[in-house]
Amino acid sequence: MNNSNQDGNDDMETKATPSSLSDVANANKARKQPGSGALGVGLEARSIHAWFGDKLVIRDISLDFWSGTVTALIGPSGCGKSTFIRTLNRMHEFIPGAAMAGEVLLNGQDIYEQGTDVTKIRLKVGMVFQKPNPFPSMTIADNVLAGLKLAQLKTQNKDDLLEECLERAGLWNEVKDRLSAYGGSLSGGQQQRLCIARSLAVRPEVLLMDEPCSALDPGSTLKIEETIQHLSSTMTIIIVTHNMQQAARVSDYTGFFLSDGGPGELVEVGPTSEIFSRPKDIRTENYVTGRFG
Amino acid sequence: MSEDKSPITTPGKRELTNKPRFSDKVFRGVATAGGLSSLVILGLILIFLGYQGFQVLRSEGFGFITGSNWQVIQDNAGNTDLSASSFGIAAMLVGTLLCAALAVSIAVPISVLCALYLTFYAPQFLKKIMVAIIDLMAAFPSILFGMWGFFVLMPHVEYWAKLIHKYFSWIPLFKMEISVFTRSPFVAGVVLAIMIIPIITSVSREIFSQTPLDRVQAAYALGATRWSMIRAVVIPYGKSGVVGGAMLGLGRAMGETVAVYTVLNLVYQINWHVLIGAGGNVASMILLKFGEAGPTETRALMAAGLVLFLLTLLVNSIANTIVSRTGGKGR
Numbered sequence: 211m212n213n214s215n216q217d218g219n220d221d222m223e224t225k226a227t228p229s230s231l232s233d234v235a236n237a238n239k240a241r242k243q244p245g246s247g248a249l250g251v252g253l254e255a256r257s258i259h260a261w262f263g264d265k266l267v268i269r270d271i272s273l274d275f276w277s278g279t280v281t282a283l284i285g286p287s288g289c290g291k292s293t294f295i296r297t298l299n300r301m302h303e304f305i306p307g308a309a310m311a312g313e314v315l316l317n318g319q320d321i322y323e324q325g326t327d328v329t330k331i332r333l334k335v336g337m338v339f340q341k342p343n344p345f346p347s348m349t350i351a352d353n354v355l356a357g358l359k360l361a362q363l364k365t366q367n368k369d370d371l372l373e374e375c376l377e378r379a380g381l382w383n384e385v386k387d388r389l390s391a392y393g394g395s396l397s398g399g400q401q402q403r404l405c406i407a408r409s410l411a412v413r414p415e416v417l418l419m420d421e422p423c424s425a426l427d428p429g430s431t432l433k434i435e436e437t438i439q440h441l442s443s444t445m446t447i448i449i450v451t452h453n454m455q456q457a458a459r460v461s462d463y464t465g466f467f468l469s470d471g472g473p474g475e476l477v478e479v480g481p482t483s484e485i486f487s488r489p490k491d492i493r494t495e496n497y498v499t500g501r502f503g
Numbered sequence: 504m505s506e507d508k509s510p511i512t513t514p515g516k517r518e519l520t521n522k523p524r525f526s527d528k529v530f531r532g533v534a535t536a537g538g539l540s541s542l543v544i545l546g547l548i549l550i551f552l553g554y555q556g557f558q559v560l561r562s563e564g565f566g567f568i569t570g571s572n573w574q575v576i577q578d579n580a581g582n583t584d585l586s587a588s589s590f591g592i593a594a595m596l597v598g599t600l601l602c603a604a605l606a607v608s609i610a611v612p613i614s615v616l617c618a619l620y621l622t623f624y625a626p627q628f629l630k631k632i633m634v635a636i637i638d639l640m641a642a643f644p645s646i647l648f649g650m651w652g653f654f655v656l657m658p659h660v661e662y663w664a665k666l667i668h669k670y671f672s673w674i675p676l677f678k679m680e681i682s683v684f685t686r687s688p689f690v691a692g693v694v695l696a697i698m699i700i701p702i703i704t705s706v707s708r709e710i711f712s713q714t715p716l717d718r719v720q721a722a723y724a725l726g727a728t729r730w731s732m733i734r735a736v737v738i739p740y741g742k743s744g745v746v747g748g749a750m751l752g753l754g755r756a757m758g759e760t761v762a763v764y765t766v767l768n769l770v771y772q773i774n775w776h777v778l779i780g781a782g783g784n785v786a787s788m789i790l791l792k793f794g795e796a797g798p799t800e801t802r803a804l805m806a807a808g809l810v811l812f813l814l815t816l817l818v819n820s821i822a823n824t825i826v827s828r829t830g831g832k833g834r
Binding site for chain 1: 721731
């Protein structure tokens with residue numbers, strides 16, 4: 211089973227925005243040599259299985275994530291979306307008893323290969339969590355630059371990096387006068403954008419977002435969605451969301467996950483417009499039209 | 504109100520009452536009694552010590568805590584002559600603070616490392632065993648620590664003391680004027696440190712294990728190594744808890760009697776040099792004198808107890824202030 215490949219071929223003809231059509235078509239060729247083009251495959255999940263203890267929670271999920279695109283993962287609660295994206299930057303293994311099978315290729319290199327430095331993987335595959343989690347003991351500026359310190363990276367000009375990251379996260383204008391205030395003094399939505407800025411500072415190639423707006427009000431959600439749109443031109447973004455409108459608004463591709471009581475599976479993946487207007491699978495149609503979930 | 508013709512009237516505030524159930528009243532009484540009993544007992548002890556020690560404190564005045572002479576003079580009839588006798592515990596107070604400070608400064612780094620190891624590095628089976636052993640250590644009788652200090656630590660400490668003296672004698676604290684290395688505040692400090700490690704370790708371990716998981720994950724997701732995650736997230740979060748644990752340890756170290764009595768050479772002279780075999784501790788002085796003291800001397804010992812009580816209170820409240828000023832940021 212490899213949904214992504216079959217649907218991926220369809221994607222090429224039906225991608226909504228004409229300007230990127232040819233690019234994506236080129237990327238189709240590049241698929242065999244991942245990461246070779248500007249819009250090549252950034253991250254490939256190959257037959258991912260995940261367990262908690264003896265319980266298989268996701269089964270055989272294969273998905274390609276394209277550079278410069280936003281992929282939304284939708285599905286009802288407990289279908290394994292979050293577990294799946296946590297396998298993509300090896301955060302899954304923090305949970306005691308967690309196990310996985312399959313491969314995750316980042317630029318063609320398996321991130322689970324023996325002898326891999328996990329911390330380097332997480333620098334390339336950043337993550338934004340459901341609940342905004344800035345470091346409360348650090349100032350706004352220190353929060354943004356925390357990754358440099360944590361991963362012992364050097365940078366020539368911290369001030370430029372700070373401004374650039376906050377700018378890209380859409381927060382610069384709101385905080386530029388109080389960079390030395392503590393991160394906890396911001397509102398929830400600002401905190402979440404601070405967390406996005408923090409992930410950007412280590413220059414990841416892929417950004418995983420696990421329901422980044424579920425704890426936020428509609429205004430903040432809108433701001434975050436704008437931020438995602440801006441970021442998507444330069445990196446691969448994978449967003450898990452419960453909110454189907456959000457998936458429709460921000461993503462280029464959408465994957466639908468479902469669990470029928472057993473392990474979660476990928477039912478269907480394709481261009482977002484396809485998934486929401488002409489889904490191939492009846493279960494996807496039922497879900498996106500609000501018949502269940 | 505009704506005569507007032509203004510269109511908007513603010514009603515008077517209503518009294519908010521609640522008629523509690525009988526069972527609630529009973530439980531409230533029990534909880535209040537339990538909560539207040541410790542305060543009452545502590546207050547009664549304070550009153551008892553103050554009442555007993557008052558006479559001596561009045562006759563000695565400020566000299567009781569600044570003088571270092573403890574001399575009981577008896578008249579011909581065998582009664583203690585209070586005006587001729589002198590009671591001063593300055594040397595013992597200095598010794599108490601010195602040994603306790605030494606103990607805390609040795610114990611805190613070891614305890615924090617131990618707690619970090621147990622929380623973040625130790626394999627599960629080892630963790631269980633070590634936690635059990637450390638908790639057992641906290642319940643160990645202090646005389647056993649004293650005997651261990653006397654018979655096991657003392658013979659070796661001379662070597663360490665000489666080493667410290669050789670390289671650090673430029674620090675006034677480590678100066679040696681007389682070369683008597685055994686039974687020094689240094690030995691007492693090491694013994695006390697071992698006694699308070701379990702307390703500080705347990706408190707630190709507890710607080711470290713409560714570090715919010717989302718912050719830990721945030722650090723890891725930024726490519727943190729375990730150590731850099733601990734430095735950026737766990738230490739700022741747990742700092743105030745560690746200080747709290749250190750305060751508990753400090754309290755125990757200041758009040759410790761038997762272990763200090765066993766290893767320390769009690770000398771009535773203020774001695775800041777931790778390596779010299781002369782020192783003191785209020786609690787062990789009381790133990791030393793209590794057996795043979797007459798009525799007046801007993802009162803003087805009560806006064807000493809009162810001073811120790813107040814000193815402990817003072818040190819703890821200072822520490823609490825420090826914690827509340829600096830602690831909040833990491834939370």
